[in-house]
Amino acid sequence: MEFTASQIAGFIDGKIIGDENALISGVSPIERGEKGHLSFVAQERFAPYLETTACSVLVVTERLLSDKNYAPTIIAVEDAYLSFQVLMNIYEQMRGRKSGIEQGSNIHETAVIGEDVYIGSFTYISEKARIGKGSQIHPQVYIGKNVKIGENCRIDSGVRIYDYSVVGDNCTIHANTVVGSDGFGFQPSADGYSKIPQLGNVVIEDDVEIGSNCSIDRGTIGSTIIGRGTKIDNLIQIAHNVNIGKNNVIAAQAGIAGSTTIGDWNMIGGQVGIVGHINIGNKVRVQAQSGVNSNAKDGEVLYGSPAINAGDYRRNYVHFRNFTDIIKRINNLENNSKEQSNE
Template identity: 45%
Template sequence: MQIAAKEIANMLGGSLEGDGDAVISKPGKIEEGGAGTLTFLANPKYESFAYTTEAAALLVQKDFQPSMPVAAKALIRVEDVYDAVRKLLEKFGEERESPTGVSDKAFVHPDAVLAAGVSIGVFSVIEEGARIGAGTLIYPQVFIGKGAIIGKGCVLHPGVKVFHACEIGDNCILQANVVIGSDGFGFAPQQDGSYKKIPQIGNVILEDNIEIGANTTIDRATMGSTVIRQGVKLDNLIMVAHNVEIGDHTVVAAQAGFAGSTKIGRYCRIGGQAGFVGHISVADHTQVQAQSGVAAPVKEKGVALYGSPAIPYKDYLRSYAVFKKLPDLLRKIRELEKKINP
């Protein structure tokens, strides 16, 4: 794909400075920008590269004031650099190969229902009673279980499993090896110390416009539903246990874990490797720093938590500042004790 800088400026509604005919063939990182690339500056710590990059064009914020001449042939000013990059990557990503039509090496049960424009790759399995919405793209080696529902405009990457009776809304993206609807972790202790499996007869519901990262697992409910609400974004390697609910537009970084029946509010931001005990509720707009452990309900909206067990962010920083000084404080206390009790 080749496109002129002036075309990109028009597409993004940006203003152009420099050579509008500069030819762009691919996007690239600002520190690695070479001939024919388009790169961007969104973080001030990378500004020095704006003056040395060999990229054909550079995207910057509308109010960017360079301290010396920019090296790129074309400078494109936009209102929001990150959103402009998103649009560009969508444009350049259109050329990626994907399945078209239904492969003759896929298995589609005669009682499955495929809407118009569904594509299914080789060695995928669509079981009895499953329903796939219009325009959904299913890559190779995907499994869709009995009675499962997949909405329109979804993308299921290789190795995805959506087990029986689970429901996926419209415009959802499931990255490679996501598992939707595996059994919840439920076992009844017996008098002899052994455990017997508790049947998990519920399902998982994903609402619309959700993206789930690679190797993330979402367990089916024991009864009822495990629910991921509209617009949620989950990173890779996240564990969501049975009967959890994650509220609208919450984002969660990699390796976080949610124990059973926990309810996460709307618009929360959760860092990597954060953990949540079961059967608690977390208020809307909560921010949880990476590696924090949330062990109690969070009732106040908009709080930031840090630590394990998690406490308010500023309290944690003050406590940590003291913690680092404990050896020195202990030494001073012992010296004082010797003076008091020689």
């Protein structure tokens, strides 16, 4: 796809300095700009590239510009970073959208498919499933019985969505993620472990994005819930009956055990482990590789395993690094005290 500078400026309400008919057919990082490409400059440290880049069009934060004549066409905006995000979202929506049902897919006669839906080859859609208008279901996806998928969703190849799961509007689920698999529920007995039936479902609210190779287990009874606007990275395990609130971000390889409740606007780092049946408040930050085994209050910053207040952890870690010397000093003090008492 090709765009002119004036078309791009129209998308982001920018002011053109230079050739409004300059064409772009791709994007480049500002450090490796190419002719015919678009890039952006949002910070002072990248301002020198305004004079050296080969890019044909640049989106630039207006305060970084001077009265010089620049070789590329400039689109001046208040915040180039945010404006470039708007452009990328528009491009993503325009690129690769399809509609229609490809050969090799299998759709049950009771399934309801909305307008302008795309269903790729070798996708299987079970009885009474519902797909909202404009959603993109890529090849080799499995959608179980009574699953409901909202409007304008993207379900990538290899995703498995088990029976009775609910996916809201504007959601993205990346390749090979499993939604609604059995929770890890077993009852010990004299003969081993007996499986506890997992009869609930998964509810994913609007505007959620889930990375690749994640597993989200359905509730034992009731629902596992992923709140509106939450963003989940790759390789994450969310167990049965977990309730995650709105606008959380969870980095790769985190694991959340069953029946834990997580509030809104939390940031959970990579490889964090959270035990079951606890409550995490709102705006909590859990730093990478922490192990959380107790409730967390609103606004806390946690670190370590078991996780404690991050400030306390750092102060204590300084002492831990000097622990051998501290023990020597204590032993010396004790020995000196004994010698003085024996005199």
